[in-house]
Structures are given as structure tokens and as C-alpha cells.
Amino acid sequence: MDIQRLDVDGAPIAVRHRDGGAPGFVWLGGYRSDMDGTKAVELDRWCGERGLACTRFDYSGHGQSGGDFRDGTISRWLGEAMAVVDAFARKPVILVGSSMGAWIALRMVQELNTGLQSDPVAGLLLLAPAPDFTSELHEPHLTDAQRRDLDEKGFFAEPTPYGPDPNIFTRALFEDGRENRVMTDPIDTFCPVHIIQGQADPDVPWQHAQRLFELLSKDDAVIGYVKDGDHRLSRPQDIALIVKAAGALADQVGAR
Template identity: 65%
Template sequence: MTDGAMQIEVGTGEDARTIAVRHRAAGTRQRPGLVWLGGYRSDMAGTKAVELDRYAGENDLACTRFDYSGHGESGGDFMRGTISRWLEESLAVFDRFTEGPQILVGSSMGGWIAIRMLQELRKAGRAERILGLLLLAPAPDFTSDLHEPLLTDAQRKDIEEKGFYEEETPYGPDPNIFTRDLFEDGRKNRVMTGIIETGCPVHILQGMDDPDVPYSHALRLVEHLPADDVVLTLIRDGDHRLSRPQDIDILLNTVAQMTRPPTE
């Protein structure tokens, strides 16, 4: 555990895992807090998460970021990771470290988890805790909609015989690993099966040059959000990471709009 990170235990018995959290308390101004939800195999030390935290510090905003189990500074076995498991951890961090209205900032898979968090909070009668969603290259239902249709025969065989398959990635030296459990659990957590009621503004930032989550996926997501205040910003030359200085500027400008008091 790196200095500065707090930790909480999620789960019990053999299912227990240690989750690393970095929480910045709010300043004196009454503004909504920010909760960072990272992508698959990313961590809270990434450019977007760090810049979001820096912005929060400069603007008296609370900011909470953490690593899912099997990611970054957290404990737990990555191979056991599923949407349900990471959702449980996200809700545990939310309950332990945040208070008052929050904006969920979800990147890639984190966009899926943000939507599922909102659904669970609404189900529990706590919808007022979420003031807005800011989704970056969101990948809801990516297992069933983006990956399964493209699986090769060899990959399907690996899933059947080994329980997982590996895939090279341009984002690091180690291959991505996708497990049978991830796919099976993903089907149980699908959100683009009907109307997604958020009850809050939704801002989506999506690169049109994204090789992992095509912008058509963001357009599909918007179709499932017809009842709410939804803004989709397409960045023509943006890739999946959206971590260039100009992308960070768009991110932080959007955060500024979403956290601005109504009187300003």
C-alpha cells in the first residue's frame, strides 16, 4: 500500500479483499463531490484520475478515487473480478467515504459501473445522492455487446477449457485477461436492455477514433437515456484513453459546468 492511501475491507471470509482508497475532503464551499470509477485494468494513479483530484483540490471539492480488487494498490485476485464484485466494492467505498450529493465520473468500464451504482442507489431510495453522471468512453455491457461477438474460435475454446482467454493490449506489456465468470456475470448486469432512468444529468465524452469502444456504442447508450438531460460530446480525433491535454481540458470544463451552483 502506497503512502497516502487508506484501505477498507469488503466482503467476508474467503471473499474478503482490501480496497485502496484516496479521499480528498471537501473544502468550505458546499459543492457536490466527485467519485472516480476507473476502467478495466486501469487504476487511480492514471492521468484522468490524478487531474480530477488536482482540480478538486484547487476548487474546494471532495474527490474519492480507489482501485477495484485486483487493480493497482488494492488486494484481491484479478481473475475473480466481475462487474458484480467491483460494483460491490464501489458501493462500499461510496458509503464509507462520501456524503451529500456526488457526481460519478466513470471511464470505460467505470461508466458501466456508474450506471449500475445509480440503479442500486435508486432501488434503495437514495437517488438524491447522485447529482450527475460524467461518462468517458463508456463501455456498458461491453462483455456481451463488444467482446463476445468478436471472439475467435481459439478464444472460445480457451474460455471453455481454461476458463479465460488472453488478448494483447497496446496499453501495457501484459495481456488483458477475460474470464468466463466476467462474461457470465456481465449478462446479469446488462443495462442497455431498456430505458435507463437516471433522474439526473448525464454528460458523455467519447472519442471518434476509439479502437476499443466505437462511438456508435455511445450513440446506442444515448438511445436508452431518452427521459433525462443528456449531453454527448464527440471528440473527432479522440482515442479511448482521452488523456491528452486537450481531452483533460474538456473533462475539467465539463466538471466545472456540473458542479457550478445554480446561482452562478
């Protein structure tokens, strides 16, 4: 499907939207990932088979969107996600957040849901969720050299197995991440949540997902572990689990 553009605070955000019925699904990608990855494409294909709407997009500085990646923060990407949902998504929506996208999804329900039947977010599907990754998963392990780079240059770079270019982490990302933490208190989503986590994930320990699960206050939260699953969760068997969970959430929302 063709890419559409949405201007959000001066950044042209690239969006792919499939028309269909409700609940609409919204893909929220991870740090430096894009909307054309395996999981996002397979979710969109599945939505097409089910006749459901699906919205994918790239954050600023990612994929086919404009903007400088180094200007990105959780607050900025959250604002872009909310603007895309407002402009394109078929509501109510089920947010599918992968890695950092799960953090964005949790912040979205904090901003949008109040516990009313009319709440726009009807469910969350969180894959290898990495909420608060800046403060929980990165800051405690920064080297002296990385801390010095943050202080003196405003960023540091580190190699990544997911592409040829290094990951860039900015001082602004860490500072803004502290302001967007969600794992400090019990979390009210006012909607069902399904978490899928690989126990062989080298980037997000399964204990992080378990802690998130324990903070969720709703009774209809579910967590499933993939014994040999990595951070990508993109193998055929992983995709099968993801779309099965998506279908269960869609059925649950439809029954409300």
C-alpha cells in the first residue's frame, strides 16, 4: 500500500494504513526499527485476512520518515504515535508495541484511557517489551567512556547486531526517558494486555517483562514465554504466536 505523510511538529511521518473494521491494529516499532520489518508486515497481512484496519508508521528519524534520529526522544515519538492514531487509526485500537514500542504503548494508554467504555485503546499486545529501557537496562551498565561521551558530546555510539550502523544514544534521550518512566508504580491500562517474551533475549531480560507483568493491575493481563525466543521474535513460529494473541485480543474486545 502507498505511503502517506503526516506532518508532526515539522517532521514528515511516513504512514501505511489499511482500511478495515474495528478494532484497528496499530504497530509501534522499536528503537531504530521500521514499519517494514517482518513482524509489522505479517501483522498487516493478518489484519487484511481478518478484514481489520491496520496502521503502521515510522517515528521521526526512522525508516522512511523525515527528521534527525538524534533529535528523537520518548516524548517526541509518543507525540508522533498519538498524532498518527488520531489521524488514521480505526478506533477502538489494539496497540502492538515491539521493544521500545511497548514503552510508547504504555505511555499512550496513560494519556488516552480513563476507564470509560469509550476509551480509544481497547488492548495492548507487547512483544519483548522494553519500557524504561534507558534507566533500567542501559544507565546502570554505562561505561566510564560512555558517560564521558554523554557529558562532553551529548551522545555515545555502540555496535549493534541488527544492522551495519551503530546505535546512537543521546543525553536528551536519557533525560527525557526519566520523565516518561512507567515501571515505578502499578500500571492501570484499563484494557487487556498480552505480553510475549523470549527467554533467550539478549537485549531485554525476561525478568524485565515479568516485572512489568507484575505491575499491571488488571486481571486480564497475560504473559507468555518463548523458551528459545530472541529479541526479534520474527521466526515463523514466533509470528504464529503473535497473530494468535492478536486474534484473541480482537475477539475479547469484540465481545465487550
